[in-house]
Amino acid sequence: MKLQGKVAIITGAAQGIGREYALRFVEEGAAVAIVDTRLQQARDLEQEITARKGRAIAIGADVTNEAQLAAMAKQVADCFGRIDALINNAAIYYDLELGRASLEYGRKVMDVNVFGVMLASWAVFPYMERQHSGSIINIASIAAWPGAISPPPMRSARAGGITGGDLYGISKAAVIYITQSMALNFGKSNIRVNAIAPGVTMSEATRKVVAGRFIEALIGQSALGRALEPRDLAGAAVFLASDDSALMTGQCLVVDAGCKIS
Ligand SMILES: NC(=O)c1ccc[n+]([C@@H]2O[C@H](COP(=O)([O-])OP(=O)(O)OC[C@H]3O[C@@H](n4cnc5c(N)ncnc54)[C@H](O)[C@@H]3O)[C@@H](O)[C@H]2O)c1
Incomplete structure (x- = not known):
């Protein structure tokens, strides 16, 4: 088990x-805080984990x-003693207006996807600084690179200019910037900051928002010829949270079945 005794917060x-991060982290020996606005679903997952003798708290x-x-970070530290x-x-992207881009929606995307990353990181920083250790993992996306999720069929379908899909991509490009900037600033406290940029992943949200033909086009351009689950x-x-990556910081791991190779 790679995360035995560690405590992880997953927003x-x-x-x-x-x-899936929460379930796998528990399998690897970590205690997890399931943090979400969907509290009932978070509580259901907490129950599922504790029923299997894992350690979890829904917040x-x-x-x-x-x-x-701030209250969430304190609750986790009080409950499990540390934050690793x-x-x-x-x-957010499940309600993305893919074909258009309203200013109001753009502000909402930036608020959650960009400022949310900064605020949650600042909330755990005092605890990690005190421990002189920690790993922050920011979830970006291959959408951060404009060409990666715009195969020709999608490009021709665009209304022109900036679309809702671009707003999401801009927010994820900002996540990569924040990752590098925080890695530089938090390094002295032995806090590592890395990112993962997933490719098309068949979550419920993806199935709801992304048209089948778009998914097929993306899978078609991936080296491994498949979407991720x-x-x-x-x-x-797990790798980025574990000591196996102890000397890695400021990096972005692209996990996309070879959609964006460059
Ligand atoms: N699914 C994909 O194809 C894909 C590809 C690349 C990157 N990603 C990224 O992976 C992550 C997870 O994606 P997913 O497909 O599981 O999405 P999802 O919509 O199924 O899950 C997102 C979760 O975040 C919660 N959430 C939303 N706004 C919140 C807020 N303000 N405060 C607290 N919780 C909030 C939602 O309630 C939901 O439980 C996201 O960062 C997404 O951008 C997904």
């Missing part, structure tokens, strides 16, 4: 990919709310 863990918190995040890892996984990303997160 947006009530469903989808975050849920309702919005990653755009600084006070809720934070996965900044919460983000949510559990396919957990190994990279």
Whole structure:
């Protein structure tokens, strides 16, 4: 077990990919905090984990709310005694207006996907600084690179200019910037900050928002010729949270079945 005795906070863990990070981290020996605005789903997962003798706590918190995040970090430290890892996984795109880009929606995406990452990281920083150790894992996306999720069929379908898909991509490019900047600033406290950029992953949200033909086009351009399932990303997160990556910081691991190779 690679995470024995470690304590991890996973935002947006009530469903989808975050849920798989939580389940895998528990299998690897970690205690997990399932942080989400979907509190009932988070509680259901907590029950599922504790029924299997794993350690978990569900906490309702919005990653755009600084006070809720501070209370969340305190609750985790009080409950489990320390905070070793934070996965900044919460983000919005399930209600993305793919074909258009309203300013209001753009602000909402930036608030959750960008400021949410910064606020949650700041909330755990005092605990990690005191321990002089920690690993922050920010979930970016291959959407951070404009060409990677815009195969020709999608490009021709665009209305032109900046679309909702671009707003999401901009937010994820900012996540990569934050990862590098925080890695530089937190390094002295022995806190590592890395990112994972997943490719198309068949979560419920993806199935809901992304048209089948778009998914097929993306799979068609991937070297391995397949989409990811949510559990396919957990190994990279375990690696970044574990001591196996002790000398890695400021990096972005692309896990996308070879969609974006460059
Ligand atoms: N699914 C994909 O194809 C894909 C590809 C690349 C990157 N990603 C990234 O992976 C992560 C997880 O994606 P997913 O497909 O599991 O999405 P999802 O929508 O299924 O899960 C996101 C979770 O975040 C929670 N959340 C949303 N806003 C929140 C807020 N303000 N505060 C707290 N929790 C909030 C939601 O309630 C939900 O449980 C996201 O960062 C997403 O951008 C997904």
